[in-house]
Amino acid sequence: MQRLLLISVFVIATCGLIYELIAGTLASYLLGDSITQFSTIIGTYLFAMGIGSWASAKVDKNLLAFFIRIEILVGLIGGSSAAILFLLFDQVASFRFLLYFIVTVIGILVGIEIPILLRILKDRYEFKDLVSRVFTFDYIGALFASILFPLVLVPHLGLIRSSFMFGTFNVLVALWLLYSLKEPQPWVRLHKIAAGLVLIILTFGFISSDKITSLSESNNFAGHVIFAKSTPYQRIIVTRQQNDIRLYLNSNLQFSSQDEYRYHEALVHPVMSALKAPKNILIIGGGDGLALREILKYPSVGHVTLVDLDPAMTKLFSSSPMLRKLNTDSLHSPKLKIVNADAFMWLKQQRANPPIFDAVFIDLPDPSNFSIGKLYSTAFYGLLHSVMGPDSLAVIQSTSPLVARQSFWCVNNTLRASGFQTAPYHALVPAFGDWGYVIASNRPYTVPTQYPAGLRFIDADTARDMFSFPPDMGPVATKIQRLDDQALIHYFDEEWSKYLIY
8 A cells, every 4th residue: 555655646746747737838828928827827836735735734534535535636627627728718708717716726636635645654654764755756756747748748649638638547546546445444435436437527538639629629719620739839720711711829810811912922022022133041930831932933032941940830831732722832842941940049050150041031920928039039130140141131020010019119129229220111911900020131221113923912002101100100119129138028918918819
């Protein structure tokens, strides 16, 4: 029994941390700003564990039976937590309250486990041996969970299936203890029935995880979900409603096929048409191949390097017939080299022998969290200088100057603080609203008057007007986005949260 209880410590420590990581990841997917979500989830969870530890002192009788009941409850609530939160995300008025309530309940239950186990084992070991053994298994379980979660669980099982699976482990610990009792107790039979029922529920949930995920995502997204995948970096969702195909990353809309041509023509052609025979091109982000589609309309282009962190993105948009049709098979161009790497680290690696690019297109997700925010910082723009010549141009998608005025001008002002001359502009993209871009250069930029034939949105008049801002979107003073003081993230969160975007 002693060894069984010590093994139980390893299992419950692993399960407890997995529930915490699932809650933090899920909150990041649904609410944005991963650092804030993980920080508050971890703080709430640890505080709740403290409450549980304190409450455990109130238990005086039949400690083993109480511990087994806790295991069954943790398995039921923790195991079903991801499914409940996904299903109710768009159905409850205050999702944050539900999220932190569930995290608190799980934390209290997990906080009760170790103190109760210590008291059960106190007569079987000397105190020093008891503490060292229990906490050794506890910390090893935590390490195991922290490695297993990003490398195996998220990319291969997903959050809902992982949650159900680890819930079953908690219940199996309870059943293992129940069937290990040598002397039958009056309460054992009832506990076996309860554990068996919960195990059936969790097993059914595990088997039905794909259906639960599809149901929750169909509630959260307009149209039919035709692709859904959790990667180590993000949650990728593709939906289709009649002729409208939409891409969502971590629940944030990236494009609508109805009007993405407006966004990508505005991103690409004011830069490419301003250059004389651009040959060597760099795209940072843009794993959907849509910006590349526009770039390849220029015959002078000889080589394009596309740096996108997530290989699942470039694989999806180079393999799906429907998405290949949307990007005109650009990701299969012989002129293209795909690099799946962190753009910040990739640029740092180029400093020894930096290639010079005629044009750089930074087509990243919005700066909604600190990991993306580093790619909008003075440090990143300093690295950008090293791969640009005196006549090179770069363009950065810079969120909406109407909805997020401070955020937009923070990007512009950060580029200027990094030594670039800037030319900010904007375009109406109905799926997003009025959207902003900033051109960065080492010399003054002139708006071109000639563009490729066949464009649906950009022409000389449209392009000229894009560089004019009405008073409600005009320049404002902002802080500068730096690695150690990411003001842009705070601007973005404050401004976009008013519009309930996430």
